Amino acid sequence: xxxNGASVRTHRLALGAAHFVTNGTENNPLLVxxxxxxxxxxxxxxxxxxxxxxxxxxxxxIGPGAGIGGHGxxxxxxxxxxxxxxxxxxxxxxQEPLPKEPPTYPRHVCRLTVAxxxxxxxxxxxxxxxxxxxxxxxxxxxxxxxxxxxxxxIGGTLxxxxxxxxxxxxxxxxxAQIETIGTTYAILTATEVVGSFDRLEFxxxxxxxxxxxxxxxxxxxxxxLPPVCGxxxxxxxxxxxxxxxxxxxxxxxxxxxxxxxxxxxxxxRGSFCGxxxxxxxxxxxxxxxxxxYSGPVLASTGQGTPELVVTVDPAYLExxxxxxxxxxxxxxxxxxxxxxxxxxxxxxxxxADFNDDGTVNSTDVSDFINAWFEDQAFGTLVTDWDGxxxxNSTDVSxxxxxxxxxxxxxxxx
Numbered sequence: 221x222x223x224n225g226a227s228v229r230t231h232r233l234a235l236g237a238a239h240f241v242t243n244g245t246e247n248n249p250l251l252v253x254x255x256x257x258x259x260x261x262x263x264x265x266x267x268x269x270x271x272x273x274x275x276x277x278x279x280x281x282i283g284p285g286a287g288i289g290g291h292g293x294x295x296x297x298x299x300x301x302x303x304x305x306x307x308x309x310x311x312x313x314x315q316e317p318l319p320k321e322p323p324t325y326p327r328h329v330c331r332l333t334v335a336x337x338x339x340x341x342x343x344x345x346x347x348x349x350x351x352x353x354x355x356x357x358x359x360x361x362x363x364x365x366x367x368x369x370x371x372x373x374i375g376g377t378l379x380x381x382x383x384x385x386x387x388x389x390x391x392x393x394x395x396a397q398i399e400t401i402g403t404t405y406a407i408l409t410a411t412e413v414v415g416s417f418d419r420l421e422f423x424x425x426x427x428x429x430x431x432x433x434x435x436x437x438x439x440x441x442x443x444x445l446p447p448v449c450g451x452x453x454x455x456x457x458x459x460x461x462x463x464x465x466x467x468x469x470x471x472x473x474x475x476x477x478x479x480x481x482x483x484x485x486x487x488x489r490g491s492f493c494g495x496x497x498x499x500x501x502x503x504x505x506x507x508x509x510x511x512x513y514s515g516p517v518l519a520s521t522g523q524g525t526p527e528l529v530v531t532v533d534p535a536y537l538e539x540x541x542x543x544x545x546x547x548x549x550x551x552x553x554x555x556x557x558x559x560x561x562x563x564x565x566x567x568x569x570x571x572a573d574f575n576d577d578g579t580v581n582s583t584d585v586s587d588f589i590n591a592w593f594e595d596q597a598f599g600t601l602v603t604d605w606d607g608x609x610x611x612n613s614t615d616v617s618x619x620x621x622x623x624x625x626x627x628x629x630x631x632x633x
Contacts, residue, residue, distance in 0.1 A: 251278040253286040266305055271312075289347075290332055297336025297370060300344040307347045308332040308364035308407075310385035328353060328387065329406075330364045337370035338410065342418055344376045348407045350444070351383025352396045359396040362387065363405040372410035374440070379421040380431070400427050401444045408440040422479040429479035429555070449478035449556040457550060459566035461631055462532045463573040470565055471527040472550050480555035486520070486528045489547035489564070526550075532569055544569045544629040570631035572623040580623060580631035588619050 251262045262278075266287035269275060273292055288294055289307030300306045313328040330349075340346060346366060352359040362383055366372075382397065413435060422429050430445040455473035462468040474482055522528040528548070547564040554560075574584040574591075592603040595611040605615035605622075 251280045253280065253282050253288070266307065268307070268309065288332075291330045291364070293333040293335055295335050298334050298338055300338070300340040300346070300376075302341070303343045305345045305347060306332070306338075306340070306366065308349070308366050310349045310364060310381075310383055313362060313387055326360050328360065328362045330362075331367045332364065333367045333369065335369050337372070338366070338368040339373040340376050342375045345379055345421075346374075346377070346408070346417075347379040347381060349381040349383040350400055350403075350405050350407070350442070352399050352403075353387055354396045359399050361400075361403050361405060363407060365406060366408045368408070368410035370410065371412045371414060372408060373414045374408070375415050375418055377419050377421055378407070378417040378433075378442075379423070380426055380442075381423045382426045397427050401446055404434075404441050404443040406439050407442050410438060413438060413440060424480050426479065429477070447478070447556045449476050449554040449558060451476040451478065451482065451552065451554040451556075451558055451560060453552065453560055453562055456563045457548065457565035459548075459568065461568045461570050461573065461578050462530070463576055464532050464569065464571050466573075466576055467529055467531045468567060469527060469529050470548055470550075470567075472552070472562055473526060474552050474560070476554055478555045483553045484524055484526055485551040485553075486523055487549050487551060488567075489549070530567060544625065544631075568630055570626045570629070572619060572626040573631060574619075580626040585620070585623060589616070592616060 251264070251267070253264055253267045265285065266289055267280075269288070269290040269292045271292040273290070275295060285302040285304050287300070287305035287307070288298060289305070290309050291311035298306070308330070309332070311330045313330040316327045316329055348364045348366065350361075350363040353362045364383075416435055417433065417440075420431055420433075428444050428447040429449070430447055431442050432445065434441040434443070452475050453472060454475050455471070457470040457472050460468035460470070470486070472484075476482055519531040519533065520528050528550070530548070546567040546569065548567055549564050550562045552560040552562070570580050572580045572584055574588045577583075588603060592611065592615065595601060595603050601609070601611050603615050603619070604611045605618040
């Protein structure tokens with residue numbers, strides 16, 4: 221309800237059975253679609269209406285870039301120009317007469333009707349929904365359609381949405397939507413069709429990213445094809461060296477033609493479960509971790525993305541059986557169901573990298589010895605290598621043994 225000169229500005233306006241009072245006068249508020257006139261009671265970019273909407277209750281002004289949508293009747297012609305959108309929405313659907321030739325299954329259509337000519341320029345969009353109804357085992361085509369009672373002159377973008385709205389008497393099952401592939405739908409009818417669409421778009425949850433259009437004198441048909449993604453790993457992950465408590469970044473790059481986002485899962489191979497095994501980085505706080513019976517041993521951020529930052533827990537090597545080298549791969553999945561696995565990047569754990577410069581060499585030995593003498597002089601525990609609360613000669617021998625082990629494991633520069 222609008223009262224006392226109030227105004228509304230919105231992207232999409234869906235008309236309902238509202239009662240309007242503007243400046244003390246009932247009904248007939250000024251509704252401006254696609255324009256920026258300051259004296260309007262209601263501004264919107266796209267006007268959505270149903271078959272029961274009372275359009276005559278408004279003083280409707282159509283401006284540049286205006287859009288309409290719904291499943292009712294627009295009472296005149298419509299020019300979809302300057303980046304506008306026309307949306308044949310999901311709503312009440314009626315069964316069409318059975319075809320005379322196979323396949324003779326029923327089809328259900330929800331129409332947005334334009335009572336005149338329709339035109340669409342190269343910068344504008346027509347959006348329709350397609351899917352399948354379920355009745356027991358069989359499933360039947362269902363779609364929305366732009367029904368033009370005059371000539372349709374078309375160009376620009378044709379966008380496909382996945383039908384998800386329930387229809388009374390039928391079920392909706394996600395598994396049945398794959399049958400959209402290979403099915404033909406009439407998505408536009410007119411007394412005459414002139415021109416063709418310039419491009420196709422697919423919603424992220426649609427079942428495919430490919431279709432072919434058939435242009436007939438009085439209608440446009442679409443047949444959906446199996447998806448093709450063409451996903452490739454353009455950059456493989458590179459390994460690195462990390463001392464306990466430090467981090468290393470693993471990154472990949474994948475390219476795809478698909479219409480959905482790729483998914484990423486990072487997997488580590490190491491002795492995490494008492495033997496050699498593959499373990500996924502599991503959610504842990506704001507990041508993710510590799511767990512074993514002693515708790516998290518590798519923390520990370522970036523699981524589910526192309527870049528993983530791994531932090532090695534300082535306690536990682538306290539169990540002698542732990543491998544100093546950990547293999548990490550990334551599983552990349554696309555919308556076509558294809559799984560790609562990157563090459564294995566080696567993360568080398570180097571506890572003897574005492575100065576954290578990314579390599580194990582003689583400098584680490586001299587730095588450790590200098591720090592050990594400072595511990596003796598000041599009672600500190602920087603070089604308490606075995607973590608027993610005392611810095612003594614045992615820590616020196618323990619560090620030297622780790623230094624030789626790290627060098628043999630490939631930590632040396």
